[in-house]
Amino acid sequence: MVITGTGTEVGKTVVTAAVAATARAAGRSVAVLKAAQTGVRPDEPGDAAEVARLAGAVTTAELARYPEPLAPATAARRAGRAPVHPHAVAEAAAKLATEHDLVLVEGAGGLLVRFDAGGGTLADAAGLLSAPVLVVTPAGLGTLNSTELTARELRSRRLDLAGVVIGSWPAAPDLAARCNLADLPDVAGAPLLGAVPAGSGGLDPAAFRTAAPHWLAPRLDGTWDAAAFQVREAPRVS
Numbered sequence: 001m002v003i004t005g006t007g008t009e010v011g012k013t014v015v016t017a018a019v020a021a022t023a024r025a026a027g028r029s030v031a032v033l034k035a036a037q038t039g040v041r042p043d044e045p046g047d048a049a050e051v052a053r054l055a056g057a058v059t060t061a062e063l064a065r066y067p068e069p070l071a072p073a074t075a076a077r078r079a080g081r082a083p084v085h086p087h088a089v090a091e092a093a094a095k096l097a098t099e100h101d102l103v104l105v106e107g108a109g110g111l112l113v114r115f116d117a118g119g120g121t122l123a124d125a126a127g128l129l130s131a132p133v134l135v136v137t138p139a140g141l142g143t144l145n146s147t148e149l150t151a152r153e154l155r156s157r158r159l160d161l162a163g164v165v166i167g168s169w170p171a172a173p174d175l176a177a178r179c180n181l182a183d184l185p186d187v188a189g190a191p192l193l194g195a196v197p198a199g200s201g202g203l204d205p206a207a208f209r210t211a212a213p214h215w216l217a218p219r220l221d222g223t224w225d226a227a228a229f230q231v232r233e234a235p236r237v238s
C-alpha cells in the first residue's frame with residue numbers, strides 16, 4: 001500500500017502509523033518504507049521512526065535522507081548526492097513484502113513530488129508495484145480541489161485509488177469540514193476510509209494503538225479491513 005497525500009504536512013505519517021497500528025492489532029506483520037526523507041538531520045528520528053514510536057513493532061526502512069526540507073530531487077541535487085529512483089522504491093517495497101503481511105510506503109509531500117532529475121515520482125513507484133494508493137487529505141476548505149486533482153492523476157495512470165483518509169479531523173469541525181465528509185468521496189471517486197483526530201500524534205503510544213482501529217472504519221462506521229492493505233504483486237522491474 002502506497003500512502004500519499006494532497007501535499008506535505010497533511011498527516012501522512014500519522015495516518016501511516018494508524019494503519020500500521022490497526023494491522024498490528026489484527027496480528028499482521030508490518031513494514032514501513034519512507035522512500036526519501038528530507039528536512040531531517042542524520043541523528044533525528046524520521047517519519048518511519050515516528051510510525052514505529054506510535055504503532056509499535058514494525059520494520060522500518062528509509063532509502064535516503066537529505067537534510068534540507070525540500071522535494072527529494074531538489075534536496076539530492078543540492079546535497080550533491082544520488083537521488084532515489086522509483087524503481088528502487090518499488091524493489092525495496094517488494095522485498096519487504098516477501099517478509100511482511102503489509103508494507104506501507106510513505107512518499108514525501110504529494111503524489112507528483114519529484115524524486116529524481118528525470119521526474120520520477122511516487123506515482124511511478126506505485127505503478128511498478130501495482131500497489132493500491134491511499135490519499136491523505138486535509139479536512140477543511142481547499143481539500144476538494146487538491147483531492148480531486150490527486151485522484152484524477154491516479155486514474156489517468158490506471159492506479160488503484162483505495163480511498164481517502166482525513167489526516168487531522170478537528171475537534172470542532174466547521175461547515176466546510178462537515179460538508180467534506182460527503183464531498184470528498186464524491187470528488188475522489190473512492191471511499192472515505194477514515195479520519196484521524198487532530199492531536200492524535202501527541203497521544204501516548206499505548207492510547208494511540210488502542211484508538212487507531214476506530215479511526216479507520218470504512219465510511220467511518222464499521223471495522224477496518226486490514227486485508228486491503230497489501231502489496232499485491234511484485235514490481236515489474238528488472
Ligand SMILES: Nc1ncnc2c1ncn2[C@@H]1O[C@H](COP(=O)(O)OP(=O)(O)OP(=O)(O)O)[C@@H](O)[C@H]1O
Pocket residue numbers: 005007008009010011012013014015047107108109110167168169196197198199200201202
Ligand atoms: N492527526 C494528527 N495528530 C497530531 N498531529 C498531526 C496530525 N496530523 C498531522 N499532524 C501534525 O502535522 C504535521 C504534519 O503531519 P505529518 O508529519 O504526518 O505530515 P506528512 O503529510 O507526513 O508530511 P511529509 O510530507 O513531511 O511526510 C506534523 O507536525 C504532525 O505532528
Ligand SMILES: C[C@H](N)[C@H](N)CCCCCC(=O)O
Pocket residue numbers: 008009037038039068069070071072108109110113
Ligand atoms: C520537507 C517536507 N516535510 C517533505 N519531506 C517534503 C515536501 C516536498 C514538497 C514539494 C512541493 O510539493 O512543493
Ligand SMILES: [Mg+2]
Pocket residue numbers: 012013047106
Ligand atoms: Mg510524513
